[in-house]
Amino acid sequence: MLECPNCGKIESAGVVPVFCPNCRASLFAAPLSPRAGMKRAVRSKHPHPLVRYGDFLPLEGVDPSLSLGEGNTPLLELKTLERRFGVSLLFAKNEAQNPTGSFKDRGTAVAVQKARLLGFHRIGTVSTGNMAASTAAYGARGGFETYVLLKEGTPEASLRAAGIYGPTLVTVRGDYGRLFHKSLDIGKELGIYFMNSVDPFRLEGYKITGFEIFSALGDRPPGSVFVPLSSGGHLIGLMRAFEDLLGEGLIDDFPTFVGVQAAGCAPLARAFETGQNSAARWTDVRTAAHAISNPSPPAGDAVLRMIRRHRGMILSVSDEDMRRAQDLLAAEEGLFCQPESAASLAGFVKCRKLKSFRRGESAVLVLTGSGLKALQSLDSFPLDIHEFTLDGLEDGFRSLT
């Protein structure tokens, strides 16, 4: 069962629609009822997140053999960065520790459960990289025929990181936004469940990250949450977790969610700043942050509506800000993430300058993907290497220390 924010409940037979057939609004998965809620989840401490938080998921059952061990990622306090920025309680939620190295696994894990429940044998996705690898991995795990559609010109590393799982790889020349919609049409016709960025069941997987943050903070909400923002699926899912907690009366204050875009492709930040309800297409993409550069986010309206309803913010940061933040996270805290993931820290730094959040409140940076996926992004930066012979090592060392 799916829900349209305008038209109410939508019945879907066989396929998973992403947009309301009446008004084209983004659809969400409706909770199953009745549910026992967070109190049971907190008590259960079941190691498998899909089981532990099952009451909040739109799944009639969970098949553990489809899982790759996603979730249960660490929430780390960043004490060195707290001192550097003069704040207290700065945390990183490290989604890079998921099975294929990105947050996408959370969403794929729920969507493949739904695919199995609906009787699909074929799944697919449209992706620039992370979601391709994630969908291909879970497709292999579950024995699905898997179709991965990528933009022409996708780097070879991304093709290989998805190709190793043996999906059918297709590169497509043409507009990426149109490809998103086209894939859904093809899926409907050929019986392929395309679990794209804002698939309603994918979004539900991201909710669990929100619940884990709440649990790790001692069953309290953070003051603010910084999330890299592209299509908006991740941000929507995280906000839905706290909507559930609000609905259960477990929190009074909604965290301030901050979506962070790349300045070179920031349609949602522009729409937010100019008070629009819809994001106009971004025509002049100029950023190396490919993982967060969607010029025409398909669920843009929903992101803007939810961010405003919960008094969040959307802002943008430069590629240089992201690179600097990536370096800081690695060199000061030992966390090596993709430059796009470091947009969360870059956004935090920008907000701090704007003095737009309260001191003493906790802030969580969501790190979305592993730096190992983007080693080539470091190629242009100098590596400082000392070279010694074994016999000269001792003297060499003395000169270094």
Next chain:
Amino acid sequence: MLECPNCGKIESAGVVPVFCPNCRASLFAAPLSPRAGMKRAVRSKHPHPLVRYGDFLPLEGVDPSLSLGEGNTPLLELKTLERRFGVSLLFAKNEAQNPTGSFKDRGTAVAVQKARLLGFHRIGTVSTGNMAASTAAYGARGGFETYVLLKEGTPEASLRAAGIYGPTLVTVRGDYGRLFHKSLDIGKELGIYFMNSVDPFRLEGYKITGFEIFSALGDRPPGSVFVPLSSGGHLIGLMRAFEDLLGEGLIDDFPTFVGVQAAGCAPLARAFETGQNSAARWTDVRTAAHAISNPSPPAGDAVLRMIRRHRGMILSVSDEDMRRAQDLLAAEEGLFCQPESAASLAGFVKCRKLKSFRRGESAVLVLTGSGLKALQSLDSFPLDIHEFTLDGLEDGFRSLT
């Protein structure tokens, strides 16, 4: 306090010796006493493994701010491979989900705790890749000055994956085995704790992986455990976990441990097969499996002694076997590991042909590192990519499905 298997307890002031100053045997960390043991650990369910299993660790205290969220990795049943090989209960313990993408984090996490307790401000390591990144990451996290020594000719990807954390990077021309010992001398002189492959405290970190396997199987030991084998630190640590469990009376049968080497550099497999107590240096290294090609394992005697004591095995597999196993794990189970990690599955396949383990018993493959660390190893394999235009996509898809 350290223990020599021949000479008993060894007091060490200030530095952490790796070999007995009397007989040169590999040293192990002695447990602190008294301890409440596994029953308390099982009851506690503390989310931080170093706290949960603290009774088994030689640490007087744990500083959580040094952690990067290591451990708690999934144990996944491999149902597709079970059917393929006609076995039941085949599992993978996926150590690639550790913070820097390899099992090394388990050991580094314990060694940096010890470094802090001993008052060190400088740490270091000698590594071909995984341990370099791991030590550099934990060094950054803990605010240590960190020194990473690598072989001349280390691939740029490995240098960058360690360099991002900001350590002092040193490449050394000369024999890797001698470098291991030389680093310990330099460390002693300059106050640098070199936490190399068989550091006694590093080994204790690997024990926790063994405890987690025991817990995940419902407090039962597996029938066998397959582990890629190079210096032997990982294998020793895993065996020590089950020695502890045996000592507590929690298991009756010791698992059959199988260490798997690359056929092109297999000094321990050769020594095992020919009944030697020491491994002769391997002079003609011919393998692409750099992460497991140590021609002169410094704790080789200890590995051979422990494997024989517990009726384990050491065998070798070809590079081609590893590559095939890597593909199988990815395409059949959605697990993308380094080729060296897939040595565990390749070893299992070889054992199955030898009929050397009992049907019905559970087997655990330890996957040691993420495939994302070795994307370049896939470069020589063909990628099958279909190319369509957006307008031709529908027809193209029909031809594929």
